[in-house]
Amino acid sequence: xxxxxxxxxxxxxxxxxxxILDLINKRGELVQEIGKVKNTxxxxxxxxxxxxxxxxxxxxxxxxxxxxxxxxQLFKEIFKASLxxxxxxxxxxxxx
Amino acid sequence: xxxxxxxxxxxxxxxxxxxILDLINKRGELVQEIGKVKNTxxxxxxxxxxxxxxxxxxxxxxxxxxxxxxxxQLFKEIFKASLxxxxxxxxxxxxx
Numbered sequence: 415x416x417x418x419x420x421x422x423x424x425x426x427x428x429x430x431x432x433x434i435l436d437l438i439n440k441r442g443e444l445v446q447e448i449g450k451v452k453n454t455x456x457x458x459x460x461x462x463x464x465x466x467x468x469x470x471x472x473x474x475x476x477x478x479x480x481x482x483x484x485x486x487q488l489f490k491e492i493f494k495a496s497l498x499x500x501x502x503x504x505x506x507x508x509x510x
Numbered sequence: 511x512x513x514x515x516x517x518x519x520x521x522x523x524x525x526x527x528x529x530i531l532d533l534i535n536k537r538g539e540l541v542q543e544i545g546k547v548k549n550t551x552x553x554x555x556x557x558x559x560x561x562x563x564x565x566x567x568x569x570x571x572x573x574x575x576x577x578x579x580x581x582x583q584l585f586k587e588i589f590k591a592s593l594x595x596x597x598x599x600x601x602x603x604x605x606x
Binding site for chain 1 (some may be wrong): 515516519521522523524526527528529530531533534535536538539540541542543544545547548551560562564567568571573574575576580581583584585587588591594597
């Protein structure tokens with residue numbers, strides 16, 4: 415009975431993992447698009463002011479259970495990975 | 511014209527950030543529930559086999575643009591934060 419309950423919760427967790435995966439990758443695609451627009455404008459890809467604004471907005475909307483510091487840390491990792499994605503694209507564009 | 515395009519992409523990014531925030535917190539709540547069930551069963555909270563299975567499943571569904579290694583790293587951070595959430599709950603339960 416309790417194992418059934420655990421299995422059910424784990425199934426829900428598996429679905430959530432894949433939803434998060436999907437959104438993180440969608441975010442990656444969007445950041446790639448932004449990188450392309452920035453390249454055509456000659457704008458710098460890393461924008462600390464914009465990153466701070468995003469983190470502030472995320473904080474404002476954080477209702478837990480994760481603490482602000484944890485959420486900030488996770489999103490900073492996501493931002494860092496996204497920036498690397500843009501930089502890879504830029505390098506590839508330079509090589510063409 | 512191009513700035514409008516950039517603003518629009520940024521609005522989409524802001525929405526995506528909040529969707530990701532929402533799902534990460536939902537995942538946190540679910541992991542807390544799982545922790546409670548495990549506590550009543552006396553089962554260990556950290557389960558490396560289950561974690562490996564989740565990572566494998568996430569890999570199988572990863573269609574990019576993020577590379578497998580990046581996605582694994584991001585999810586390991588999410589798992590770590592979730593486990594800390596369970597441990598906090600457990601400590602609080604012990605203190606009651």
